[in-house]
Amino acid sequence: MSSTAAPEPVTVVGIGADGWAGLGPAGRAALAAADAVVGGGRQLALLPEELAAERIAWPSPLRPAVPGLFARLAGRRVAVLASGDPMFFGIGRTLAEELGAERLRVLPHPSSVSYACARLGWPVEETPVVSLVGRDPDTLVGALHDGRRLLVLSADAHTPALVAGLLAARGFGPSRLRVLExxxxxxxxxxxxxxxxxxxxxxxxxxxxAVDCRAAADTPRRSLVPGLADELFESDGQLTKRHIRAATLATLAPAPGELLWDVGGGSGSIGIEWLRADPSCRAVSVEKSPLRAERIARNARALGVPRLRVVTGGAPGALAGLPVPDAVFVGGGLTAPGLLEACWAALPTGGRLVANTVTLESEALLTEWYRRHGGELVRLAVAHAVPVGGFTGWRQAMPVTQWSVTKRGETERGETK
Known part of the structure; x- marks a missing residue:
């Protein structure tokens, strides 16, 4: 009976700006025992000249090269040199995903965040961190709240000025910035x-x-819960209004890591607020109008979720090839032939579908789907107080009919799918 030897473990050693002098005994021993040390140019330059190991700089692009690189190093004792804590926005995650976590031995060094919080007197567990290394700077916008303290991981020497400009443009010019080098x-x-x-x-x-967030007096409030003010969205009128939007997001019930299809994106408000629920949430907004699609992308950036994917095209055709959704929202085009059928077919068991309409024709369609598949059919009505001469009265907005359903192995009416 033949057996295959397990691959040599890879030791990942975190190193700080203080270099070799700041390493503990375990990290020094791992590097001294290695036949090859892989790392970035800056980290490799911190090693003493007398270290015998071959030094290998990471290729670019890095991730696609990892399997082949470590296959070529098979049979050799390999150490990876990483910045700070390898598992905190570091190379450790990539190696765990590409090589397998069981193959790694990780020796972390204090991260820059730990150092920063120590210098500032901020508790680490209460300090949000936003990385701008390889990420869209507008990601920072979603973390800005008056009175909040946060840390921004810089991509380079120009990031502090970029952060300052972004904060000033988004109404947070009074915020105190401290750059820790x-x-x-x-x-x-x-x-x-x-x-x-x-x-x-x-x-x-x-x-x-380090950012002490302070909003200017006229900066609109951006709540953490669904129902942002309508004025925060650039719109041509195709916008799910604030109160209906809050009820719709509550029904969609986003959870970490889940993917939403926002079909008939309009101004993008549903997809944008879905993404604001958690940094790991994902969303695709499908909009047939190129002008509206561009507007959706602008709204996403302005509200801190530039990761929103915008697909320009009419549904159901534009849905082909999209990743499997956890939830689907249909905010427009319900009567398009085959649209609801395509959305329903795309949903896995346990997926949620929510559709809103204000027209009688689409309401009749939702009523039929409710009869066939169950779920919940509700009518949402909102009225606003307005002047009536010298008095005040109510102005009723168009009521919205909403159908929501969770896809089961069998429908609520006992039909087998």
């Missing part, structure tokens, strides 16, 4: 100022930005 190293430095008046030149590329 080369944390843990002898040349550690701190720069202080406010976003709206930031004038410091670019400094060391190894930095992070």
């Amino acid at each position: 080369r944390l843990g190293a002898p040349g550690e430095r701190e720069l202080d100022g406010t976003a709206g008046t930031w004038t410091h030149p670019a400094g060391d590329p190894l930095n992070l930005v």
